[in-house]
Amino acid sequence: MNISYEPNFSMEKFNNDNRIQNLVNICLDNNYGQVFDDIVGAIALPNENAVIDFFDKLEHKYRSAPNFQLFSKYRLIILSLFRDSQIKNLKGAFLEVLSFKILEKQHNPYIFCTDCNVIIDSWKSNLTVDIAMESDSSALCCECKVPTSKFTWNIFKNLLDIKNQSQNYFSVYAVTLSEQERMDSKKQRINRSVPESIGVIDEVHCITRENLINFS
Structure with missing residues:
Protein backbone atom coordinates (compact mmCIF):
# COMPACT_ATOMS: atom_id res chain seq x y z
CA MET A 1 0.00 0.00 0.00
CA LEU A 90 -8.04 32.69 11.76
CA LYS A 91 -10.27 30.83 14.23
CA GLY A 92 -9.95 27.74 12.06
CA ALA A 93 -6.19 28.20 11.93
CA PHE A 94 -6.01 28.40 15.72
CA LEU A 95 -7.74 25.03 16.10
CA GLU A 96 -5.70 23.41 13.34
CA VAL A 97 -2.34 24.62 14.66
CA LEU A 98 -3.21 23.77 18.26
CA SER A 99 -4.41 20.30 17.27
CA PHE A 100 -1.33 19.69 15.14
CA LYS A 101 1.08 20.68 17.89
CA ILE A 102 -0.69 18.53 20.48
CA LEU A 103 -0.61 15.54 18.13
CA GLU A 104 2.99 16.19 17.08
CA LYS A 105 4.10 16.11 20.70
CA GLN A 106 2.13 12.93 21.40
CA HIS A 107 3.08 10.94 18.30
CA ASN A 108 6.45 12.31 17.10
CA PRO A 109 5.53 11.66 13.44
CA TYR A 110 8.10 10.75 10.82
CA ILE A 111 5.86 12.21 8.11
CA PHE A 112 3.01 14.71 8.20
CA CYS A 113 1.03 17.00 5.94
CA THR A 114 -1.63 19.65 6.55
CA ASP A 115 -4.53 20.82 4.39
CA CYS A 116 -4.08 17.90 2.02
CA ASN A 117 -5.72 15.15 0.04
CA VAL A 118 -4.71 11.62 1.01
CA ILE A 119 -3.60 9.35 -1.82
CA ILE A 120 -3.59 5.58 -1.30
CA ASP A 121 -2.26 3.67 -4.31
CA SER A 122 -4.38 5.04 -7.20
CA TRP A 123 -7.18 6.29 -4.92
CA LYS A 124 -7.45 9.94 -3.82
CA SER A 125 -9.68 11.33 -1.08
CA ASN A 126 -12.60 13.44 -2.29
CA LEU A 127 -11.92 16.17 0.25
CA THR A 128 -8.83 17.46 1.98
CA VAL A 129 -8.07 16.79 5.63
CA ASP A 130 -6.58 19.39 7.94
CA ILE A 131 -3.95 17.09 9.46
CA ALA A 132 -2.43 13.79 8.36
CA MET A 133 0.51 12.18 10.12
CA GLU A 134 2.25 8.84 10.46
CA SER A 135 4.46 7.69 13.31
CA ASP A 136 6.06 4.41 14.29
CA SER A 137 3.01 3.39 16.30
CA SER A 138 0.06 5.05 14.58
CA ALA A 139 -1.35 7.00 11.64
CA LEU A 140 -4.17 9.52 11.77
CA CYS A 141 -6.19 12.05 9.84
CA CYS A 142 -8.09 14.96 11.37
CA GLU A 143 -10.67 17.45 10.22
CA CYS A 144 -11.03 20.54 12.42
CA LYS A 145 -14.12 22.78 12.65
CA VAL A 146 -14.51 25.42 15.36
CA PRO A 147 -18.32 24.97 15.66
CA THR A 148 -19.94 21.57 15.12
CA SER A 149 -22.41 23.23 12.74
CA LYS A 150 -19.68 23.15 10.08
CA PHE A 151 -19.48 19.36 10.09
CA THR A 152 -21.43 17.59 7.36
CA TRP A 153 -21.91 13.95 6.45
CA ASN A 154 -19.53 14.47 3.50
CA ILE A 155 -16.76 15.41 5.93
CA PHE A 156 -17.36 12.35 8.10
CA LYS A 157 -17.64 10.16 4.99
CA ASN A 158 -14.34 11.46 3.63
CA LEU A 159 -12.61 10.47 6.87
CA LEU A 160 -14.28 7.06 6.85
CA ASP A 161 -13.29 6.51 3.23
CA ILE A 162 -9.66 7.19 4.16
CA LYS A 163 -9.90 4.79 7.08
CA ASN A 164 -11.48 2.04 4.98
CA GLN A 165 -9.29 2.55 1.91
CA SER A 166 -6.21 2.26 4.14
CA GLN A 167 -7.58 -0.96 5.68
CA ASN A 168 -7.84 0.79 9.06
CA TYR A 169 -4.24 1.97 8.96
CA PHE A 170 -5.49 5.52 9.64
CA SER A 171 -7.44 6.45 12.73
CA VAL A 172 -9.72 9.36 11.90
CA TYR A 173 -10.77 12.35 14.01
CA ALA A 174 -13.29 15.18 13.94
CA VAL A 175 -12.07 18.04 16.15
CA THR A 176 -14.16 20.95 17.40
CA LEU A 177 -14.14 23.69 20.03
CA SER A 178 -17.81 22.96 20.78
CA GLU A 179 -18.86 20.83 23.72
CA GLN A 180 -19.46 17.07 23.51
CA GLU A 181 -23.21 17.59 23.82
CA ARG A 182 -23.25 19.68 20.64
CA MET A 183 -21.20 17.11 18.74
CA ASP A 184 -23.56 14.33 19.86
CA SER A 185 -26.55 16.37 18.66
CA LYS A 186 -24.85 17.03 15.32
CA LYS A 187 -24.22 13.33 14.74
CA GLN A 188 -27.83 12.52 15.65
CA ARG A 189 -29.09 15.05 13.09
CA ILE A 190 -26.85 13.50 10.45
CA ASN A 191 -28.16 10.04 11.33
CA ARG A 192 -31.74 11.22 10.91
CA SER A 193 -31.12 12.74 7.48
CA VAL A 194 -28.52 10.30 6.10
CA PRO A 195 -29.36 6.62 6.76
CA GLU A 196 -25.96 5.65 5.34
CA SER A 197 -24.31 7.24 8.38
CA ILE A 198 -26.06 5.04 10.96
CA GLY A 199 -23.70 2.57 12.58
CA VAL A 200 -20.55 4.01 11.00
CA ILE A 201 -20.34 7.67 11.98
CA ASP A 202 -19.11 6.69 15.46
CA GLU A 203 -16.01 5.16 13.87
CA VAL A 204 -14.79 8.75 13.62
CA HIS A 205 -13.26 9.76 16.97
CA CYS A 206 -14.77 13.07 18.06
CA ILE A 207 -12.51 15.42 19.99
CA THR A 208 -14.42 18.22 21.69
CA ARG A 209 -13.62 21.13 23.96
CA GLU A 210 -13.62 18.85 27.02
CA ASN A 211 -10.85 16.53 25.80
CA LEU A 212 -8.94 18.68 23.32
CA ILE A 213 -5.72 18.88 25.29
CA ASN A 214 -5.12 15.12 25.31
CA PHE A 215 -7.13 13.90 22.31
CA SER A 216 -8.57 11.16 24.49
Whole structure:
Protein backbone atom coordinates (compact mmCIF):
# COMPACT_ATOMS: atom_id res chain seq x y z
CA MET A 1 0.00 0.00 0.00
CA ASN A 2 1.54 3.31 -1.15
CA ILE A 3 0.46 6.42 0.76
CA SER A 4 1.21 10.00 -0.23
CA TYR A 5 -0.25 13.46 0.34
CA GLU A 6 -1.18 16.33 -1.94
CA PRO A 7 -1.04 19.66 -0.05
CA ASN A 8 -3.46 22.44 -0.85
CA PHE A 9 -1.81 25.42 0.96
CA SER A 10 -5.10 27.34 1.30
CA MET A 11 -4.60 27.89 5.05
CA GLU A 12 -0.84 28.41 5.07
CA LYS A 13 -0.83 32.17 5.63
CA PHE A 14 -3.39 31.90 8.44
CA ASN A 15 -1.59 29.02 10.16
CA ASN A 16 1.66 30.99 10.03
CA ASP A 17 0.12 34.21 11.37
CA ASN A 18 2.25 35.37 14.32
CA ARG A 19 -0.86 35.97 16.44
CA ILE A 20 -1.98 32.38 15.94
CA GLN A 21 1.47 31.00 16.69
CA ASN A 22 1.78 33.10 19.86
CA LEU A 23 -1.70 32.19 21.08
CA VAL A 24 -1.13 28.47 20.52
CA ASN A 25 2.18 28.64 22.37
CA ILE A 26 0.46 30.30 25.34
CA CYS A 27 -2.09 27.48 25.35
CA LEU A 28 0.57 24.77 25.24
CA ASP A 29 2.58 26.44 28.01
CA ASN A 30 -0.57 26.41 30.18
CA ASN A 31 -2.12 23.21 28.90
CA TYR A 32 -3.77 21.99 32.08
CA GLY A 33 -4.86 25.27 33.58
CA GLN A 34 -7.54 27.90 33.46
CA VAL A 35 -5.63 29.93 30.88
CA PHE A 36 -6.00 27.15 28.29
CA ASP A 37 -9.72 26.82 28.98
CA ASP A 38 -10.30 30.57 28.84
CA ILE A 39 -8.47 31.00 25.52
CA VAL A 40 -10.37 28.11 23.94
CA GLY A 41 -13.62 29.51 25.32
CA ALA A 42 -12.92 32.96 23.87
CA ILE A 43 -12.00 31.64 20.40
CA ALA A 44 -15.23 29.62 20.31
CA LEU A 45 -17.37 32.75 20.79
CA PRO A 46 -19.32 34.06 17.78
CA ASN A 47 -18.28 37.73 17.60
CA GLU A 48 -16.24 40.57 19.06
CA ASN A 49 -18.98 41.83 21.38
CA ALA A 50 -19.30 38.41 22.99
CA VAL A 51 -15.52 38.28 23.42
CA ILE A 52 -15.44 41.71 25.06
CA ASP A 53 -18.17 40.69 27.52
CA PHE A 54 -16.31 37.45 28.24
CA PHE A 55 -13.04 39.28 28.97
CA ASP A 56 -14.75 41.92 31.10
CA LYS A 57 -15.95 39.14 33.40
CA LEU A 58 -12.59 37.37 33.38
CA GLU A 59 -10.67 40.53 34.27
CA HIS A 60 -12.08 40.54 37.81
CA LYS A 61 -10.79 37.00 38.30
CA TYR A 62 -7.33 37.66 36.92
CA ARG A 63 -6.73 41.16 38.31
CA SER A 64 -5.36 39.93 41.65
CA ALA A 65 -3.81 36.78 40.18
CA PRO A 66 -0.08 36.37 39.37
CA ASN A 67 -0.85 35.73 35.70
CA PHE A 68 -2.71 39.00 35.05
CA GLN A 69 -0.01 40.10 32.59
CA LEU A 70 -0.48 36.87 30.65
CA PHE A 71 -4.25 37.47 30.60
CA SER A 72 -3.67 40.99 29.24
CA LYS A 73 -1.38 39.59 26.55
CA TYR A 74 -3.71 36.94 25.20
CA ARG A 75 -6.72 39.27 25.48
CA LEU A 76 -5.03 41.72 23.11
CA ILE A 77 -4.17 38.93 20.67
CA ILE A 78 -7.69 37.51 20.62
CA LEU A 79 -9.34 40.92 20.24
CA SER A 80 -6.98 41.61 17.33
CA LEU A 81 -8.10 38.37 15.68
CA PHE A 82 -11.78 39.18 16.10
CA ARG A 83 -11.24 42.63 14.58
CA ASP A 84 -9.62 41.08 11.52
CA SER A 85 -11.82 40.64 8.42
CA GLN A 86 -10.44 37.09 8.12
CA ILE A 87 -11.57 36.05 11.61
CA LYS A 88 -13.30 32.85 10.40
CA ASN A 89 -10.12 31.58 8.78
CA LEU A 90 -8.04 32.69 11.76
CA LYS A 91 -10.27 30.83 14.23
CA GLY A 92 -9.95 27.74 12.06
CA ALA A 93 -6.19 28.20 11.93
CA PHE A 94 -6.01 28.40 15.72
CA LEU A 95 -7.74 25.03 16.10
CA GLU A 96 -5.70 23.41 13.34
CA VAL A 97 -2.34 24.62 14.66
CA LEU A 98 -3.21 23.77 18.26
CA SER A 99 -4.41 20.30 17.27
CA PHE A 100 -1.33 19.69 15.14
CA LYS A 101 1.08 20.68 17.89
CA ILE A 102 -0.69 18.53 20.48
CA LEU A 103 -0.61 15.54 18.13
CA GLU A 104 2.99 16.19 17.08
CA LYS A 105 4.10 16.11 20.70
CA GLN A 106 2.13 12.93 21.40
CA HIS A 107 3.08 10.94 18.30
CA ASN A 108 6.45 12.31 17.10
CA PRO A 109 5.53 11.66 13.44
CA TYR A 110 8.10 10.75 10.82
CA ILE A 111 5.86 12.21 8.11
CA PHE A 112 3.01 14.71 8.20
CA CYS A 113 1.03 17.00 5.94
CA THR A 114 -1.63 19.65 6.55
CA ASP A 115 -4.53 20.82 4.39
CA CYS A 116 -4.08 17.90 2.02
CA ASN A 117 -5.72 15.15 0.04
CA VAL A 118 -4.71 11.62 1.01
CA ILE A 119 -3.60 9.35 -1.82
CA ILE A 120 -3.59 5.58 -1.30
CA ASP A 121 -2.26 3.67 -4.31
CA SER A 122 -4.38 5.04 -7.20
CA TRP A 123 -7.18 6.29 -4.92
CA LYS A 124 -7.45 9.94 -3.82
CA SER A 125 -9.68 11.33 -1.08
CA ASN A 126 -12.60 13.44 -2.29
CA LEU A 127 -11.92 16.17 0.25
CA THR A 128 -8.83 17.46 1.98
CA VAL A 129 -8.07 16.79 5.63
CA ASP A 130 -6.58 19.39 7.94
CA ILE A 131 -3.95 17.09 9.46
CA ALA A 132 -2.43 13.79 8.36
CA MET A 133 0.51 12.18 10.12
CA GLU A 134 2.25 8.84 10.46
CA SER A 135 4.46 7.69 13.31
CA ASP A 136 6.06 4.41 14.29
CA SER A 137 3.01 3.39 16.30
CA SER A 138 0.06 5.05 14.58
CA ALA A 139 -1.35 7.00 11.64
CA LEU A 140 -4.17 9.52 11.77
CA CYS A 141 -6.19 12.05 9.84
CA CYS A 142 -8.09 14.96 11.37
CA GLU A 143 -10.67 17.45 10.22
CA CYS A 144 -11.03 20.54 12.42
CA LYS A 145 -14.12 22.78 12.65
CA VAL A 146 -14.51 25.42 15.36
CA PRO A 147 -18.32 24.97 15.66
CA THR A 148 -19.94 21.57 15.12
CA SER A 149 -22.41 23.23 12.74
CA LYS A 150 -19.68 23.15 10.08
CA PHE A 151 -19.48 19.36 10.09
CA THR A 152 -21.43 17.59 7.36
CA TRP A 153 -21.91 13.95 6.45
CA ASN A 154 -19.53 14.47 3.50
CA ILE A 155 -16.76 15.41 5.93
CA PHE A 156 -17.36 12.35 8.10
CA LYS A 157 -17.64 10.16 4.99
CA ASN A 158 -14.34 11.46 3.63
CA LEU A 159 -12.61 10.47 6.87
CA LEU A 160 -14.28 7.06 6.85
CA ASP A 161 -13.29 6.51 3.23
CA ILE A 162 -9.66 7.19 4.16
CA LYS A 163 -9.90 4.79 7.08
CA ASN A 164 -11.48 2.04 4.98
CA GLN A 165 -9.29 2.55 1.91
CA SER A 166 -6.21 2.26 4.14
CA GLN A 167 -7.58 -0.96 5.68
CA ASN A 168 -7.84 0.79 9.06
CA TYR A 169 -4.24 1.97 8.96
CA PHE A 170 -5.49 5.52 9.64
CA SER A 171 -7.44 6.45 12.73
CA VAL A 172 -9.72 9.36 11.90
CA TYR A 173 -10.77 12.35 14.01
CA ALA A 174 -13.29 15.18 13.94
CA VAL A 175 -12.07 18.04 16.15
CA THR A 176 -14.16 20.95 17.40
CA LEU A 177 -14.14 23.69 20.03
CA SER A 178 -17.81 22.96 20.78
CA GLU A 179 -18.86 20.83 23.72
CA GLN A 180 -19.46 17.07 23.51
CA GLU A 181 -23.21 17.59 23.82
CA ARG A 182 -23.25 19.68 20.64
CA MET A 183 -21.20 17.11 18.74
CA ASP A 184 -23.56 14.33 19.86
CA SER A 185 -26.55 16.37 18.66
CA LYS A 186 -24.85 17.03 15.32
CA LYS A 187 -24.22 13.33 14.74
CA GLN A 188 -27.83 12.52 15.65
CA ARG A 189 -29.09 15.05 13.09
CA ILE A 190 -26.85 13.50 10.45
CA ASN A 191 -28.16 10.04 11.33
CA ARG A 192 -31.74 11.22 10.91
CA SER A 193 -31.12 12.74 7.48
CA VAL A 194 -28.52 10.30 6.10
CA PRO A 195 -29.36 6.62 6.76
CA GLU A 196 -25.96 5.65 5.34
CA SER A 197 -24.31 7.24 8.38
CA ILE A 198 -26.06 5.04 10.96
CA GLY A 199 -23.70 2.57 12.58
CA VAL A 200 -20.55 4.01 11.00
CA ILE A 201 -20.34 7.67 11.98
CA ASP A 202 -19.11 6.69 15.46
CA GLU A 203 -16.01 5.16 13.87
CA VAL A 204 -14.79 8.75 13.62
CA HIS A 205 -13.26 9.76 16.97
CA CYS A 206 -14.77 13.07 18.06
CA ILE A 207 -12.51 15.42 19.99
CA THR A 208 -14.42 18.22 21.69
CA ARG A 209 -13.62 21.13 23.96
CA GLU A 210 -13.62 18.85 27.02
CA ASN A 211 -10.85 16.53 25.80
CA LEU A 212 -8.94 18.68 23.32
CA ILE A 213 -5.72 18.88 25.29
CA ASN A 214 -5.12 15.12 25.31
CA PHE A 215 -7.13 13.90 22.31
CA SER A 216 -8.57 11.16 24.49
